[in-house]
Amino acid sequence: MHKDVAASSPLPLDAVPSRSAPIARVELDLDERFNFRTSVLSLDTAGLHWQAAGAVAQHWPIDPALRLTHQSRAGAGCLRLEGPDGTLALWRHTQSVNPAVQRLRDGFRRLLREREGASDSVADDATVICPVCKNPMPAQAEDCPHCERAAENPPSTWILLRLWRFAKPYKKQLILGFILTLVSTFATLVPPYITMPLMDKVLIPSQRGEGIDFAVASMYLGALLGSALLAWALGYWRTYILALISERIGADLREVTFAHLLGLSLEYFGGKRTGDLIARIGAETDRLCVFLSLQLLDFATDLVMIVMTAAILVSIDPLLALVTLTPLPFIVWMAYLVRDKLRFGFEQINRTWAEVTNVLADTIPGIRVVKAFGQEQREIRRFTELNQKNLRMNDRVNRIWALFSPTVTLLTEFGLLIIWAFGIWQVGHGRVSVGVLSAFLAYISRFFTRIDSMSRFVSFTQQAAAGAKRIFDVLDCVPTVPQPNNPQPLGPIQGRIELRNVSFQHGSHTVLREIDLTIAPGEMIGLIGHSGSGKSTLANLICRFYDVSHGSITLDGRDIRSIGLADYRQHIGVVLQEPFLFFGTIAENIAYGRPGASRSEIITAARAANAHDFILRLPLGYDSLVGERGQSLSGGERQRISIARALLTNPSILILDEATSAVDSTTEKEIQKALDRLIEGRTTIAIAHRLSTLRKADRLVVLDQGLIVETGTHEDLMQRHGLYHHFYMNQIQAEEVA
């Protein structure tokens, strides 16, 4: 959330000339010598104003001779105002106010341009991006609504109530299940009740020598049998129905979470670890499912049972009932006490478990690196350490837990003791019959076993709540590349791409600045620059993996943010440095972008990608399986399959991100032939380290530190003797050495 444009000013700004509303305002937090001191720098149409505590305010009017530059390094940024005779002023600040500083700098430059007469209609600051979560913020808002919402969600048992969203479709079955629970529980409570008349009307009279009334006895025995059978049948039905529902809720939860996860932007995946996400969708949903199907169900039954038992006991003999229930408050109090400790314990266990999964998700795909560097023992150690940590966490929880259960049992025994003592005394005084006492004893043993299992529920709830929190963490995440509402479908396109004043910030770091570039339909653009100069980011912005922070990107004159994502990406083909092949056949991999493609189309694409011949050499041709990382194929072969994949979708726009840099130069030539065929007639943006790859480019664009520094054909740029010339000469030298 940003505090950089704080509304309250601690400093008086009275020594300044007449002022309009500020365009940008920064609370600087460092002085010239990097000491932590605050001062305020603001910009309005009159110019720049600076005020430090205990110093005279300074003012610079907007003057075309002035230049305002900004650099940031090692956590601190520096804003420098330069005049014709050198530096006029220098302001330092920490990264936390970076976005505001950049806004101020951009505003200053815009004012300068306006002063020079160049009307500037492109720049728009309407959308402000939150520096924390990267979501667009309402123009006037101080705090980002997305961040705020995340902060409002402390882990709590109440999070389980949010599962209602998934239970809602099964409302009817749930109600039926609950009614069945009530009835079947009631049926199980009948037998102890019958012990009362069995004792008082059959057994005790017979002891007195009155003989047994077999008719009455068999009636009661029949009732016992009947209620047992009824309880069995209803219990079966209930358990079945509720288990069915909870499995479905679990399945829905998994599907929704996975679908939501895939809808999230690339940025999210950049910050998450595979193992963690796998654990969330796999283990966590399963745990919730078990919780809903078994534990919650048991708990509901227990609760009904306890309430009903209490009611029956009170109806038989209120005083005896009161005595019987004395240990209950203690148990409830204990459960409450233990709850918090358990919850944190379980959340930690879940997190450790995710870390264990992370090691697997790291090590197995990276097995070649692990083996090549002989680091098996280290990975085993890492795994063991986490596994031990998991063990320790479990031990800690179990220590509390182990104490809890026997204590409940002890209290139960106390309860029984109390009833025996009190009951015998009562029977001795003739206040209750032996039948009533035996019924109480029968009830109470059920009652306390229920309490015991209910107390277990405390831990299950905490476990489930911890799991639910981790799932809702995913579900609450808003994609940073939002789908437009009701987008107009994109018809056939020409492929003209225009970038207007595009800037992109990652956190507080500006990756691209003020990029203006028009790419004509069918034109091939080569992007050149050092690594980190923003080439890949530019390609990612055009793919709309991220959204621009400022400015706009248009396709055939339409802002790409107004086009449906799937619709837009359908027209884009991407060939990456590391081709990814999914587990499946080669044919399936080629047809990944167009699952309906016919076999002859697949073959045609493979031929054009120079892949057909080597595919025929495989024992099962196009039906050969390629593994997760396509282990049986070489890098060049995999790359040609990914080119065939891009060819098959027949995209109008093509992005080649270092498509040939992972292979040797002979293979590169093979791939280059395939690429040349792919490029034909498509708007192409190619990124390459090897400049030879870009010989077909119509125009080369050289990027440096997020800015376009040179544009033109190879010959133009060579004549200019700039950065491109430097790159080219370097590479020629390197090749000569090789």
Added chain:
Amino acid sequence: MVARLHQDANGTLHWLDRDGEDHAGVSLVRAFPLTAPDEAICVVGVHGNELHEFASLAALDDEQRRVIASALSDREFMPVIERINSVSRRWIPTVWAIDTDHGATDLALDSEEAIRRIDERTLLVRDARGICFLIKNYPELDRRSRRLLERFL
């Protein structure tokens, strides 16, 4: 000039292309041996380069079809499992006693990945020797074979 495939007296396969050039020692390769064996049969030269593709067998005359069938039968070995008589164990590793269209044999299974589902009806079983066995129409196998098989799916 009509391009043609023919086999000489030594059994060597020749491809006579449209320009009248004779390519000796060519081989036939099915592009989709499992999912569409009769589509896209490619003529491949000695250097592994494709010379021609028969998109479908239906468009060819009987004589060509016969040459193709005999050339393919010379190089293909993918027995079809017709019956599973017994299994040594119900878990992997295991040895199945099977009847195939090439006669009865034993099949040793050594990994879970050895059984691959091609589609609803077809399974491919790769045994420890590396031979691929095909199970066509898996739901129509006899009851006993199906039962034995289902333990491994």
